[in-house]
Amino acid sequence: MASALDGRDRVQPAATDELLIRLLDVDEGFLHGCDRPAVLDAAMAHPDPRVRSTLADTFRPKLTSNQWIHLIRAEPSPERSVLWAERACARGAALPEDLYDDLLTGPSRAQAAQLPGLPARHLPGLASDADPLVRAAACARWEDLAGALRERLLADTDNMVRTAALLAHHTGTPMPREVFAALPDPQRALEQCSLAPELEAELVRDTDADVRRTLAANPALSAHGVAVLAQDPHDDVRSEVALRPDLTEEQRAAVRHDFDLTLMSHTLPWVEDLHGDADAMRRLAVSSHPLIRRSVARAPHLPPDVVARLAQDEDRVVRLFLAESCEDAPADMLLEVWRWWDGSFSHPDRPRSHPNFPQAGLLSHATDPSGRMRRLALDDPE
Template identity: 35%
Template sequence: MKRADLERLDGLARNPAAPESVLLRILTGAEGPVRGSVFERDGVPESVCDVAVYHPDREVRGYLAVGRGASGAQRARLAADPDPWVRSRVAAGPEVHGRWRKADPLPDEVCAALARDEDRQVRAWLGMFVPVPEEVRALLLADPEAKVRESALYHWRRAPIEAVRPLLDDPDPTVRRAAAQVAGVVLGSPAEILEQVAAADSGWGRREIVVGALLTDDLADRLYATGDKDIRAGLAANRGLPDRLVTALASDASPAVRLAVSLRPELTEERRAAIDWHVGPEDRILPPAWVMQSLTDPVLMRACAESAHPGMRRFAAYSPHLPGDLVARLAADEDFVVRMLLCENHPAAPGDLLLETLLASPFITRFDQLPQPQFPRAGLARFAESEDPGARLLVARDPEAPAELIERLSHDPSAGVRCVMARDARLPVGRLLELLDEPETVGAAAEGPALPLTAMEAILAAAGIP
C-alpha cells in the first residue's frame, strides 16, 4: 500500500463522520496499527466494540483496550479477556499525550478486579497511564509480588508520603529503591551514602544523592567539609539540614547553593529575602520531593503562593488543589512560569490565562490545554492575520468563523494550519478534496467531517478493502 493511501485510511478511521459500516470494514479488512485508529476517534460505536471484543486476533482486542476514544465502560468489556496480554493493556489504559486530553477511566469495580487478577503483569500494569482509585493503589502497594509493589510506586508519582513510607523498609531491595525514589530519600548508612557520593559520575548525581540523604549532624558536617559546590547545593535543599549549616550556606559563594537555600520551606519571608538569590524568566527550577508530597497541604501551599520568591510560587502552581483566591493570585503573577505551571496543573485555571499562555509559550506543550472546557472559543477568528501559525490555527475553534475564512486559511503557508482547517466541517467540499491529494494534508483531509461517502469509498478501494 502506498504511503498516501495508508495515511488517508488512517485519517478515515478517525473521521467523526465516518459511518459504522466504514469503520467496521477498516477494522475487519485492514492490517496492522491502522485498525487501532478506529478507537482513537471521539465516540466509538458500540457495534465496532462488539466486533473488537470477540475478534480472534488479540491485536484487535488490544487496540480497543488502549483506545483513547473508547469509554472506560467499553474498554472494561475486555477486563475478563482470556488472554492476560489483553487484560494487561486494559489495566494500563490509553497512553494519552497532552495533560488535558484524558482518557475516560475504568469503573472502580473493574479496577478493583484487575488489582486482584491472577496474572502478575496485569496487576503491575494497572494504572500505568490512567488513574485508578487510591484504595486500589493501596491494594497494589500491599501486593504479595514485589514487582507489582515496585510498579505501583512508579505509577503513583504523587503518592502521599504516608503511603510510601512503610515500603522504605520493604523486604525486597527493588521495592525499597522505588519507595526511596518516590519519597525523595536515599537509603543507606552514613558511610554508604558517602561512598555513593564519591562514586557519582556527575555533579548532578552527587547533588541528587545529597538532597535525599537522611542526615545526621556528623554526616552533614562531613559532606559540607568536602567543599564541593554540587554537594553544598544538595545540602542546601535537604530538609534535614541543621540550621547552623542553613545559615552558613545562605551566604555561600555559589549562586546555585544560595538559590537552593532560599527555597527551603521552613524559612520566614524575612530570612528568605536576606539571601542573595536570582531567578530569571528562563531559569528552570525542578521541584524537590517535598513539593510533590505537600500539594494537598493548604497551609504550606498558601505560604508558597503568597511568597515574594517566584520559585516558591512556582512550587505552589504545581498543586491542583489551590483554592480560588490563590488561583486568581497566581493567574496574575508577574512570573510567566508561575502562570504557565498553573495552567498545566490546575483544572480551574482561567480561560483567558490559558489563551494568553498558549500565545506566549515557546514550548512544544503550548497546545496541551486546548481541550480544557474553559479555553475560550468566541473571538478567536481575530487571529487569522497573526504572524504565529499557532495562533492562526485557533481560528477553527471559533464557532462564528465563516466558511470563507476557513477556506482561506486552508491555503496557509503552514502545513499545520492547513491540516487543522481540513478537519473543520465548514471547509467547502471542493477544497477538502484538493487537500486530500496534497502530500502534507492527505491524512488530515481524510478526517474532514465534510468528506463525501464517495471519497470514503475511494479511500477503502485504494487500500484494497472490500
C-alpha cells in the same frame, strides 16, 4: 482509520468508540488524551502489553482507582503488576489490602515490599523475611516498626540490611562522626540523615561542592547549617538551599541563586503536598522563586485570589502550567496562552479544551494576523 485523529494524535470528537477500539491495534498513542470509558476498558483488556503499558506510563488519561486495580489484576507479568501498583500509588489511587496481599505473594515480593501504601500488618513479616532485599525494604517504614523489629534490623547479619536500618534510624537520631565514617557510601546519609552538630559543622564546609550541594537539600539540616550553605560560594549549592521547604519567603528571597527559566521544570513534591492548603498556596504564590510559583500553578484548584495573581505572573511558564492543570484558570489568560502554546505531550489539548476556554465571540479572530488565532473562529457556536 487515521481520520479518527487530528494532526497531533488527538481524538476527533466525531470518532466512535468502536473506531477508536479498532485503532488500538494500529497506534495506541491517542490514549494519552483519551477519556472514553469504553475505549479505556478495551485498552486495559488488550492482549498487547504495549497498549496496557500506555495507560500506566502517562499522567493522561487519569485512571480511577477501580481502573488501576483492574489494570494491575489483569497484568500477567508480576514485575509489571508491581510497577503499575507503584504508578497507581504515585497518582493517588487507593488500592485494596487484598491486592497488596497478592503482590507480596508473587515472585516480585522484594519489589512489592517497597510499595508506600502497604498495610502496616505486613511489616513484621517483611522485617523477618528470609530475603535481605525484603528486610531492607521494610526499613523504609521505620517509624511503623516495633522497637524489637528495629533492634533486630540494626543487628542484621546482612550488611545491606544493617546499612538500610542504620540510615533509617538516623533520620531522627543524630549520626555521630564514627558511624558516618564507617558507611560504605555516605550519599544517602548526606541526603536524609540527621547529623551530630560537630559532624554537620564539618560537612557544610567540606571542600567537595557535591557534598555541600547534597547536604543543602537534606530535610534534617539544622537552621545553622542552612544559614551557612545559603552563603556558599557555589551557585549550585545556594540554588538547592533556595528550594528548601523550611525557609520563609523572606529567607528564600535573600538567597542568591540562578534559575534558568528556559529549562524544563518539575513540580516540587513538597509544594504538591500543600496543594489543598489555601493559606500555603497564597504564601507560595508570591514566592521569589519561579519554580515554586510554577509548582503552585500545577494545583487542580486554587483560591480565586491566587488564580488572579498567577494569571498575571511575569513567568509565562507559570501561566502555561495554570492553563494546563488548574480548573479555575481564567478565560482571558487561557486565550493569551493559546497565542503561543497549542498543547504538550502530557496535556495535548490544553489550553484550547479547558472548560473555561472562551467560546463566544471567537468570530472576532477571523481576521487576526496569526493563523492560530484565526482557527478559533471555526469554534464559534454562531
